[in-house]
Amino acid sequence: MKIIVYAICKNEEKFAARWAVSMGEADGIYVLDTGSTDKTAEILREKGAHVTEEIISPWRFDAARNASLELVPEDADICVCTDLDEVFHPGWRTALERSWQPGTTRASYRYTWNFESDGREGHVFWLDKIHCRRGYRWTHPVHEVLTWQGDGEEKRVTAEGVQLDHHPDPEKSRAQYLPLLELAVRESPEDDRNIHYLGREYLYYGRWDDCIATLMRHLRLPTATWADERCASMRYIAQAYRAKGDDRTAETWYARAAAEAPHLREPYMDWARMLYSLEDWEGVAFLTGRALAITRRERTYITEGAAWGSEPWDLRAIALYRLGRLREALTAAERACELSPGDERLRNNAALIRREAI
Secondary structure, X not given: OOEEEEEEEOOOHHHHHHHHHHHHHOOEEEEEEOOOOOOHHHHHHHOOOEEEEOOOOOOOHHHXXXXXXXXXXXXXXXXXXXXXOEEEOOOHHHHHHHHOXXXXXXXXXXXXXOEOOOOOEOOEEEEEEEEEOOOEEEEOOOOOEEEEOOOOOOOEEEEEEEEEEEOOOOOOOOOOHHHHHHHHHHHOOOOHHHHHHHHHHHHHOOOHHHHHHHXXXXXXXXXXXXXXXXXXXXXXXXXXXXXXXXXXXHHHHHHHHHHHOOOOOHHHHHHHHHHHHOOOHHHHHHHHHHHHOOOOOOOOOOOOHHHHOOHHHHHHXXXXXXXXXXXXXXXXXXXXXXXXXXOHHHHHHHHHHHHHHO
């Protein structure tokens, strides 16, 4: 079985060597350098990668990805698309080969998007950028996706044991994302996914009214049926209303988000954070309880690390303490400490509650 890694890059010399070593279990590494002015291409070549240099103008991520895919030899069985700020755990090839069955077209695998300051995993979900050589094209100017254009139906597998970690450059600019997302929506005005992403991007930029209007548009689309993403749009609308000072409308949207996807912790936690800021301790205790009752973490990008770490227990401990429910508060505080053992504030809170509870 011939496995080829392919990627695009620009000015990533700080990651190039680490990435190439991580990808070394493949039979070949092919990289499209889109205009580096540092030593990225030189380092990659030294590590055995095949590097082609080409300027993509006007810039689009899908055009660059497709150009990099064209570099992959036609006799490749499996194509693995990664970015240079990502690292595979050793043994990824064996795990991939074990899961790849005859007729497979695409594989999903575990992906850690970020890490907490103490090294614990943050945002974790399952990615699917491993695919067969023929039948796929990348589409959309940004937040590009693999689109199946082959004969018949896709056959997907889950590559248990394949783990890819993302270690992003905090200095890297997101400035190109917004105009490219606006372009994506102009090109495909009925694409619910891109409209959702555009609304979220407006939230990041503090464009509250544009965020609300765009995400309302997302929710009205007949194709926007995935409850998890609809829930996320409702949460972002609520956050925008909060930023505008309209807590009453924000809470209405948090309630709608929780009703839309009651199997997710995230809407309950967003709502609990709001009530925490308002010192509504009964509400915080209730909502963190609802969140913690959910023990199955979905494998999609919608899940967020904070909802699955110490925060639900921390907020619950504080709320229960304020309500005078000291023994319950102590249990929650101790659980928060277990999940974040290096957090001094959590340890101090637990010690304070313990002195009063015993």
